[in-house]
Amino acid sequence: MIAELGHYALVLALGLALVQASVPMLGARKNDPVLMRVGSPTAIAQFAFVAIAFAALIACYVRSDFSVINVFENSHSAKPLIYKITGVWGNHEGSMLLWVFILALFGALVAAFGRNLPDRLKARVLGVQAWIAVAFELFILLTSNPFLRIPDAPVEGRDLNPILQDPGLAIHPPLLYLGYVGLSISFSFALAALIEGRIDAAWARWVRPWTLLAWMFLTLGIAMGSYWAYYTLGWGGWWFWDPVENASFMPWLAATALLHSALVMEKRDALKVWTILLAILAFSLSLIGTFLVRSGVLTSVHAFASDPMRGVFILAILVLFIGGALVLFALRAPLLKQGGLFAPVSREGALVLNNLFLVCACGTVFVGTLYPLALEALTGEKISVGAPFFNGTFGPLFVPILIAVPFGPLLAWKRGDLLGAAQRLIGAAAIAAITIAVVFAVSPGGPVLAPFAMGLALFVMAGALTEIIERTGMLKVPLATAFARAKGLPRSTWGGMLAHFGLGIAVLGIIGETQWSAERLGELKPGQSISIRQYDLTLEGTSTRPGPNYRELAARFDVRRNGSWIGVMEPAKRDFPSRGTATTETALMRRGLSQLYVSLGELKPDGSVGVRIYYKPLVLLIWLGPVAMAMGGALSLSDRRLRVGAPKPARSKTALVPAE
């Protein structure tokens, strides 16, 4: 009954989406306020019905209703409750429902919080949003219905892939989807502006907070996914340039570029056409990502052909939306009033340069991800494009971005002073130089480029702080004055600073981990030890114990640092009889910002056990960096100037204070 209820709710949501896709659009065209205002309540109602469908599927999982095929194939009655719930989106059909749920959520948010949007723009934004909803709701109902029943209900389910039975599944997909489905709003705004044929700085003010919101979640989602892969897969890697990862990374790069170009548009009324294009591209990349992950094309081009319905359907959605948007762009963009040109050395010049490199980096990831697929589809020839390619191309492209990051905020709009900015960055450069010298001194014979990379990371971090120090005059005026000024700085300034600082943190972690991590492999019998850097790990013994739906082999290690005991690490291997598969549960021990990482290999008949041990210096910074970036985004979002609808301050108080 519940499954049918969910199915019915989804059909109703589709009906509402059809209304939302047409009536407000018609209203905007006829300039009929009554028709235009149909958009908001319909968007909220559509969200409510998708939410009912989503809740119904969750209920089927919680009740272990194995008469529903989707539940039977992906759940098990003995599974802990949290994994019953998260298992809902641990499969194709459920994850598409989550996708649509978040799409409808964003539509409803615009309807509810976009009160001061001009009626016409709002109607069109909600209309475009509903076009996407119609396409994907049809996709679910026609090709990926999660509510289908089995005539003879089995007693037990097949269980969820054990690798997915992890708290990571509770957090990672929802965050990631909030990010890249959230970019649909920027896309809808862009299309609405193109249909309207009018775009102004106010448009950028409305788009930027939505993009920022999606970008924050995308940043956290990608970082969370990376950490999850790191502790689950058991060989210590945290980024694999896997097509599935690239699928989320490309929209991130495009969204990052979009955030920066929207800034230029808002402040200088320039880069309009480019900003619109970026908004279209960012969500198009999300759609391409969905296609890559959901169509099975990645396993092989042939797998795609063997289950054509889904693949072709998504491909059709892809062509329709991306193609349609680009055609509309080509037709309408020339009508938009172009903003002015810019001086190369200026804040906007720096932001354009940022866009150039981000888009180039994004294009590199794009071609690296899709080229092997295209080549195989066209010529049948198989090539591999893996980590060495991406590291060799993406890496060098990111270096100029990192060097330029601290300069951007220090340049004035319109006409910047490069020399002046450079002079103000002398402190940051000195810190970088000292870092390079120190790293060289303490690790002679290490990787040659690594000290420079460390210096660059510190330069980015110190450069971010420089802006705040400059703007508060911290080193020149009394502390109280500087403090008062710091409080007076707009939150978006603090947000930008934190995001740039976070970028530096992440780079620091990446360099530390890739250049200085240590690895040991061994086979140990109880009582034997293995050492890595200054740590000694002694195998105390192994034990087997039952879990709710698995059996676990755990090994207990005593960890000593320079001879003194600091703790116990317990890596394990879990066997899941329902699927006949095993997972590795790594043990992690935090040492400052670094980690000790132990994962178990095979248990040999003679009682010895294979172990893989890593010491990962600064590894935590890889994920703390993105967290700082997302916090920067949140801080910026809380800025009253970005809050659409916040009344403008009558008169800026600081302006009344005489200049020093």
Place this chain on the structure above:
Amino acid sequence: MRWIPLVVAMLCLWVLPAAAVQPDEILADSQLEVRARTLTKELRCMVCQNQSIDDSDAPLARDLRLLVRERLQAGDSNQEVIDFLVARYGEFVLLRPRFSAHTAILWLTPIGILLIGVFVFVLLSRKPAKPDTDLTPHEETRLSEILRRDGV
């Protein structure tokens, strides 16, 4: 010279990545082992999805790792090992495709986008922004006065 003890301490802690992927695969010659690790990171485990043979647990990956080490011990250069594997398994085994006619688009796209971007950047930025020159000297002074008063 207070830093000398620090350097000595760090040197003692410095551990070469001495371990191989499986303990029994390690070569006695540590320099050869380092070369083997570099090579195995560049080679694809052909039965896995996007994994190098260095990362993979698949039996095929292990066979390839042993093969790479065998060739190195027989005195092959890195390039010879790679050529040998490509001759045997095709280009598919390389995670970093070679530059050739059919991978030209792949390799040239990043540079292409960058060059086009730089070209457009120069094109758009060379001319001075128009509104700036449209102001009369009087307007200029008036504007800078307003700007100064608003503390911009």
